[in-house]
Amino acid sequence: MSIKVTALAKHFDKQKAVDGISFEAKPGRILGFLGPNGAGKSTTMRMLTGYLAPTSGSASLCGYDSQTQNLEMRKIMGYLPENTPLYMDMYVKEFLLFVANTYNLKDAALKVEETIKRVGLTAEQHKKIAMLSKGYKQRVGLAQAIIHNPEVLILDEPTSGLDPNQLSEIRDLIKSLGKDKTVILSTHIMQEVEAICDDVIIINMGNIVANDSIVDLKEKYDGIGLEEIFRKLTTK
Numbered sequence: 001m002s003i004k005v006t007a008l009a010k011h012f013d014k015q016k017a018v019d020g021i022s023f024e025a026k027p028g029r030i031l032g033f034l035g036p037n038g039a040g041k042s043t044t045m046r047m048l049t050g051y052l053a054p055t056s057g058s059a060s061l062c063g064y065d066s067q068t069q070n071l072e073m074r075k076i077m078g079y080l081p082e083n084t085p086l087y088m089d090m091y092v093k094e095f096l097l098f099v100a101n102t103y104n105l106k107d108a109a110l111k112v113e114e115t116i117k118r119v120g121l122t123a124e125q126h127k128k129i130a131m132l133s134k135g136y137k138q139r140v141g142l143a144q145a146i147i148h149n150p151e152v153l154i155l156d157e158p159t160s161g162l163d164p165n166q167l168s169e170i171r172d173l174i175k176s177l178g179k180d181k182t183v184i185l186s187t188h189i190m191q192e193v194e195a196i197c198d199d200v201i202i203i204n205m206g207n208i209v210a211n212d213s214i215v216d217l218k219e220k221y222d223g224i225g226l227e228e229i230f231r232k233l234t235t236k
């Protein structure tokens, strides 16, 4: 398994943001991570990537523990956080070269060029990041997540703020990345899950309430739409 999560929990004082969840994800499949606002999605992703220490439990990516083997793990993982931290004063190309160099990539300049093309930033590559529209900033975030060709991609709301054209391009990109990588992405857009995900996990108040392939989940609920299933499982 390239993502393995075991009894993972995060408590903020008395609040159980993530309440002991376990799940796995396989290469070549895209896993949609869904849940209402405040359900614990970003907190889970931050623990998966080692940016937040769990209260208990563990997470590993390709066998590397997110806490004890974090440096090794970061080499095989790409992460797009919810609010992508970008260096606004840097130029797109300069920033991506900086990221490529932090991974010690061979042919860094070439990797930057290829990645710029792949995420559709060619026309914007000479601009300062601060000057980019929200959608293009999001593309820079995706570019920094994939530049080192990671085996596992963790994307926190990768398409938020994109217009319909950009949405479709970025979904196609994620779909193609998912062919040989393990991808987990959080989103609030059900059509997105139906369009690009193979599997789905629904989390509610820190607990997993569904973990299935989309096909099987729909079958279990007599073919009703994902949105309705989501509402059934996350409202009382």
Ligand SMILES: Nc1ncnc2c1ncn2[C@@H]1O[C@H](COP(=O)(O)OP(=O)(O)OP(=O)(O)O)[C@@H](O)[C@H]1O
Pocket (backbone or CB within 6 Å): 012, 017, 035, 036, 037, 038, 039, 040, 041, 042, 043, 044
């Ligand atoms: N650093 C923190 N300190 C205290 N509480 C926190 C902290 N980070 C998250 N929480 C709380 O944990 C819960 C889960 O938050 P999280 O951001 O993981 O939800 P989410 O599912 O990603 O929500 P959204 O869909 O709105 O992005 C929320 O109630 C949030 O207020």
